[in-house]
Every structure is written in structure tokens, then in C-alpha cells.
Amino acid sequence: MSADKSQFEQGHQPNVQHQEVPGLQSKLDPQPQTDHIPTPDGGYQLYKAAGKLEGKKALITGGDSGIGRSIAVLYAMEGADSFIAYLPVEEEDAQETKKLVEKYGRKCCLQATDLTSRENCKKLVETAIKELGGIDILVNNHAYQMMVEDIKDLDEDQWVHTFNTNIHPFFYLSKYTLPHMKKGSTIINNASINAYIGRPDLLDYTSTKGAIVSFTRGLSNQYVSKGIRVNAVAPGPVWTPLIPATMTDDAIKQFTSPMGRPSQPSEIATVFVFLASMDSTSISGQTIHANGGVVVNG
Numbered sequence: 001m002s003a004d005k006s007q008f009e010q011g012h013q014p015n016v017q018h019q020e021v022p023g024l025q026s027k028l029d030p031q032p033q034t035d036h037i038p039t040p041d042g043g044y045q046l047y048k049a050a051g052k053l054e055g056k057k058a059l060i061t062g063g064d065s066g067i068g069r070s071i072a073v074l075y076a077m078e079g080a081d082s083f084i085a086y087l088p089v090e091e092e093d094a095q096e097t098k099k100l101v102e103k104y105g106r107k108c109c110l111q112a113t114d115l116t117s118r119e120n121c122k123k124l125v126e127t128a129i130k131e132l133g134g135i136d137i138l139v140n141n142h143a144y145q146m147m148v149e150d151i152k153d154l155d156e157d158q159w160v161h162t163f164n165t166n167i168h169p170f171f172y173l174s175k176y177t178l179p180h181m182k183k184g185s186t187i188i189n190n191a192s193i194n195a196y197i198g199r200p201d202l203l204d205y206t207s208t209k210g211a212i213v214s215f216t217r218g219l220s221n222q223y224v225s226k227g228i229r230v231n232a233v234a235p236g237p238v239w240t241p242l243i244p245a246t247m248t249d250d251a252i253k254q255f256t257s258p259m260g261r262p263s264q265p266s267e268i269a270t271v272f273v274f275l276a277s278m279d280s281t282s283i284s285g286q287t288i289h290a291n292g293g294v295v296v297n298g
Helices: 066-077 088-103 118-132 156-166 168-180 200-226 242-246 249-253 265-276
Strands: 036-038 044-046 057-061 081-086 108-112 137-140 186-190 229-233
Touching: 036 265, 057 066, 057 118, 057 168, 066 081, 066 088, 066 137, 066 265, 081 088, 081 118, 088 108, 108 118, 118 168, 137 168, 137 265, 156 168, 156 200, 168 186, 168 200, 186 200, 186 265, 200 229, 229 265
Parallel strands: 057 081, 057 137, 081 108, 137 186, 186 229
Antiparallel strands: 036 044
């Protein structure tokens, strides 16, 4: 049975709209799909869970909205508790995520924090372990981007901030979490299609996403023999608060994929379920391209 057919039918584009960085999901129009996935007729149906993550504990960064929110909710539907990190200005969205997770009978702990600080990353891991009783799944999902057309106009402070946000915390959080992980645990990093297509107007963001792919491969090679898998997901266009907060009018008008529409956060979150579950036990060091049909070599 499909639902919400009016939202994002085949070929539908979101209206041009803008928000202040980092953007709030509560202000998006239309609202992204969090726990519903597309049907062949252009509608949506509730995600069908199968107990794939029963009893697991997940630390999810950027868990207040977009892909991170959908990951937390689908994990809850599959039986996992979550601890989500987000920026203080995203408190409204984070509280909504908590309600959705609890709706499906699982625990959701919240922590507003700035992950550009290594001390905050360490405190986050320590608090998550205390509140959840452990961490089986680390999802490094948060990111910053801002469009700049030419390297000559790319401010050096923005370059540094993008790296401090998008890749350094992935290192800190993985370093602090791994000593507490056991065989069967997983780390899943959110990369991007831009690492493979070399998007020119997001040079700093694209560069950090390439670093995430390489970090994923190297870390996997360190830990795969210990029974801990490390993978990445490289989404294409996805309708999240990051889009109206960081992209130009023309970019939003062209925000689509070969499928004729942007993806929904729920469609990306299903890949995070797969990589966290026992369905993907032979996969490590890999990047899955949930990008709406763009063929890349990687």
C-alpha cells in the first residue's frame, strides 16, 4: 500500500527555498521521507523491518535530520538503540528524531556538541557508552558544505572548517570508539558521489569526501582481521536540510538524478541498515553508491 504519493512523484523537483546554515528539517517543504520508502507507482510505503539489529547500540553523528534521522529511525525499527549527536541550533529537529525512535520502542539519547573539537568527540563516545551500555555501530554521518564556484574565491577559513568538520572527527570518533568495539561491530562512514565525479563548485567538500573513502579503506585493512568491518556509503542528490542551507537557486533547480528525482533519506538509510547487519558480513573497505543511478568507477 503506497502513501504520500503527492510528495516527490517521479520527475518532481523540490521548490527553490533557502535556510540559514545548517538548516532544519522542520522547515523543509516538502518534508523528506524518514521511515517510508518509494513504491513503483510513485508513492511510499512504510519500511518493513525484520529484526536485523535487535539489541544493537548505535552512535550516529548528524542524527537530528536528513539521512542521520532516517538511520536512527530505521535502526530503531530493526531493534537498535541510538545515541545521536548534532549542533545546538538543531535541537528542535533532534527532539523530533527522539520521538520517532521512541515511537518504535527503542531508546534515543541526545547530545548537542561541536565535533570539530577532539575533546568533544572523546566526551561524546564516553557518554554514549555510559548511556547505551556500549557501541556496536558507529555512523559517521555529519558534514558541512558551502558552494563556491572558483578556487580563487574559496576562503581559506572555509577550507579549514570543512576539513575540521567532515574528516577529522571521523578519525577521532573511530579512534575513541574502536577500543570498546567487539567482533561483529561496524563503522559506517557517509561519503558522497562528489568524491567520484569531482564536483567543481564544492571543492573543499568534495576533497573531504575523497579523504573519507580512503580513510574507510585504510581503517578496514587495520580491523577486518579483528572481525570489525568498516564501510562507506556515497549518496547522490538527497533531499535534506543541507540543500536549501548551502546551495544556489540554479543548483536546487538541477537537484536530481538519472531516476528523475532526488533520493529520500530513507532510501540511503536502508543501505546503512544493510552494512550494519549480518546481511553484509563479507563486505568491508567498500563504498556503496546509493546515488540514483549515476555510474561511477569506484
